[in-house]
Amino acid sequence: MVLDRIPIDVSRLVDQNVASLYSYLVTRPTGRAVRLAIESRLVETSGTALFLIDLSEVTVLDFSCADEVVAKLLLRCAGPDRPAEVFFVFRGVQDSHLGPIEVVLRRHDLAAVAETDGGGFELLGTGSEGEFRIWSEVESRGRIERDQVGALFPEEADRFALQRLAARRLVFERPDSGDYHALSRLIRLGPTRD
């Protein structure tokens, strides 16, 4: 257990919910049912949570399902009426999933963090060049302390991009310290609960 490395109640933050999705994710009703199942878990969540949507067992993901399970799920949690303060990481993302996921994210002007088959993390979807570059920096460092931000990102545009990433829930900004965390780091730090 490494939660003590972050002196905040990260156990509440890293309330990792794993939705394992199996086999053929095809047709819109199937995607809608999966999304609603995930959303029901969201409603049960208190505080801040990191949801891990595991696609590693999904053989086929079509565009209709990707629209429901990825895009509409993110949209549901992006607005002011979102059911909980949640972050998402899509895990086990295979090459064959990338096309549908990218398409639906771009269609809705969204972005998401994905852990691919090889174990690396990628930012998928839309964003400025600066957002992708700053996200990679946060990802490679794992954590950027608040007082490092100015030195690391002297350009105002880059600091704005960092704030945008936090607002889009693509990195986590700790409310107490203002430190920024890559979502992948939160996965490594926190417990997993099935």
Place this chain on the structure above:
Amino acid sequence: MKVVDVPTSLDYRSFDPLAEQVQELGGAKTLFDTRHLRWVDPHGMLALLGAGSIVKERQGVPPLLQLPEQTDVLGYLARMGFFQWAGSIFQFDTRPPRRSGGESDVLLEITPVTTHQDVHAVVDRVQARAGAILARTLHYPPTAVVQFSVILSEVCQNIIEHAEAPGWVAAQAYNWARRLGRHVLLISVVDLGRGFRGSLSDEHAARFGDRWGDATALEAAFIHGLTRFHDSGRGQGIQQIRKQVRRWDGGISIRSGTARIADVPSWEDSPPLEDGLAPFPGAQISIILPAHEPDGGDRGP
């Protein structure tokens, strides 16, 4: 009795004369004469089922189907499951052959698509069978089987989401030795629903004014991704199918109402848009995926 002469070759290109004959039929009992049928692909089979269904509904009695004389055509129709579904549409002049047992070489037999569960069944079936055909016959990479399944899923969902009527799907690989000099894989989806114009009219017809018709409806959906849904996530299925088919140097065409629209590959010479065809209800989607050179010498996936 009225006679519909089924062409000797029945595919998506030779369907129009059949549609014209069906349009001109009156109320008299009808005979579909397939005795001289020499070649039929999945599209031809589904179109024949569709034509028979229309006549049956219009006349209130099942039309008569005179079976092909060639035994290999009969056997192929049986293997594709044609007679299983034709039995509820036509009366046969003679008893059709039964589908033989054992392992079939057919990629996807004629399968009705009525519910989303049917789409799952179709994907399940082709996942198990398509890999070998795509890899060995078409020389596509192993990953193509997933993309192929996605195409099938999206194209079948088009029936359920937009036609609001049942339809059929079928797929099979052929050696187009004379026409193209290589193998192709054909996917066909046919429904007898309200067609693209019917699906889009409420939402989009007013904007097009006098120009609204089957051709403009097809352009709206096929080119611009319009749907009847307000949801911005809708309408991408056909767009993404088109992209993937283009990557594989294939062709896709949709015939609906009196029009047909197509992405025409370089090896095909049909027009990208046709209007004024014989009216036929619903929609017919035809996808042709050609084999690639085994050494990767042509444009690969």
